[in-house]
Amino acid sequence: MRTNCPNCGATETPELFYEHLNLPIHSCLLVATVDEAVNFPTGDLRLAYCRFCGFIWNVDFQPELMRYSAAYEETQVFSAHFREFQSALVNRWVDRYGLRNRQVLEIGCGKGDFLLELCERGHNIGLGIDPSYRPDRHEPKALQRAVFATELYNEAHTDQKCDFICCRHTLEHICDVREFMKLVQRHTDGAGHAIVAFELPDVERVLTEQAFWDIYYEHCSYFSLGSLGRLFRSINLEILDLYKEFDEQYLIVEAQPAKATPRPHAAEEALEQLASTVQEFKSSITSRLDHWNRYVREHHAAGRRVAVWGSGSKAVAFLNRLDLRKEVAAVIDINPHKHGKFLAGTGHQIVSPQSLRTDRPDVVIAMNPAYLQEIRNDLLQMDIHASVVAL
Ligand SMILES: [Zn+2]
Known part of the structure; x- marks a missing residue:
């Protein structure tokens, strides 16, 4: 556990305030098969806050696990x-x-x-x-x-x-x-x-x-x-x-x-301002997790098709943190290099927006509100009138 602050060097044991254990170590690597995706290597995340400099870091991070290579697909230029x-x-x-x-x-x-x-x-x-x-x-x-x-x-x-x-x-x-x-x-x-x-x-x-x-x-x-x-x-x-x-x-x-x-x-x-923001996060994160968990599961239980738009790191963190699998029918991305590949952890296959013409969604969750208008336009052009919400 890396408890010394990597930003200012403070050696006092920091406050831990959020954890997500066993999450995929990479979220932008293209995964070729569903098997590989669901068995993707995992690591633990526990966030610490340094009261001396305001830095926040994962005390369990193991840099030697990281594999950045040409298969890493981070580009957003398709938007x-x-x-x-x-x-x-x-x-x-x-x-x-x-x-x-x-x-x-x-x-x-x-x-x-x-x-x-x-x-x-x-x-x-x-x-x-x-x-x-x-x-x-x-x-x-x-x-x-x-x-x-x-x-x-x-x-x-x-x-x-x-x-x-x-x-x-x-x-x-x-x-x-x-x-x-x-x-x-x-x-x-x-x-x-x-x-x-x-x-x-x-x-x-x-x-x-x-x-x-x-x-x-x-x-x-x-x-x-x-x-x-x-x-x-x-x-x-x-x-x-x-x-x-x-x-x-x-x-x-x-x-x-x-x-x-x-x-x-x-x-x-x-520093005091950030310290109080960390405390607010600590006291409200559980209700935020509950909200999205219920939102997706209730739609699914009512027979509605839920699609997630965006297959980057946000989608990997969102779906894995809530352990959403069959509850999400499709994961969409506009980047053609990602189509047919699979999402680490939950194993969803990444599909093109055009695939929604045949598998029409009832609810679309945009992983980034910045792209909301772009997504609404794309859906309207395909004559899809799903309800669109953003994280
Ligand atoms: Zn520090």
């Missing part, structure tokens, strides 16, 4: 709403930091879509680092501006000269966050004061909404604006901006090596 958000972020960073004809590096670049857009938009040269990168997802022409390293970010990369280092939806998968950020800090310092920009989920929203579907094994580290700001400052990075994006679901921090002791950013919430 128009997500693509718009990504393009707006590219434009903002290019304009704000003058990223034109520069060298840009992305840690945890996934399939490389964001990095390629950043290179295209500012005529930049890119390096992407990610063990799950796949060269077959893009036309050769699109790849002229970037090279990719199919491995985890490590010490050897810190010699790489660059003007801008971005890292999106990766830090929450890393358990030794402080050690990782020290590596990034040395890199940016050595690279001549490169700008650093990180994007990751906001734990404050997860706690406030008791969003248990956003708590899963791969995410071993959970940040708020405050704990993220405190981490960056503690390793001598000066925060240029700190804010929330994508319907307030994501945190973004932009920083550079500090010349003097970094000062707190105005967006960092007070």
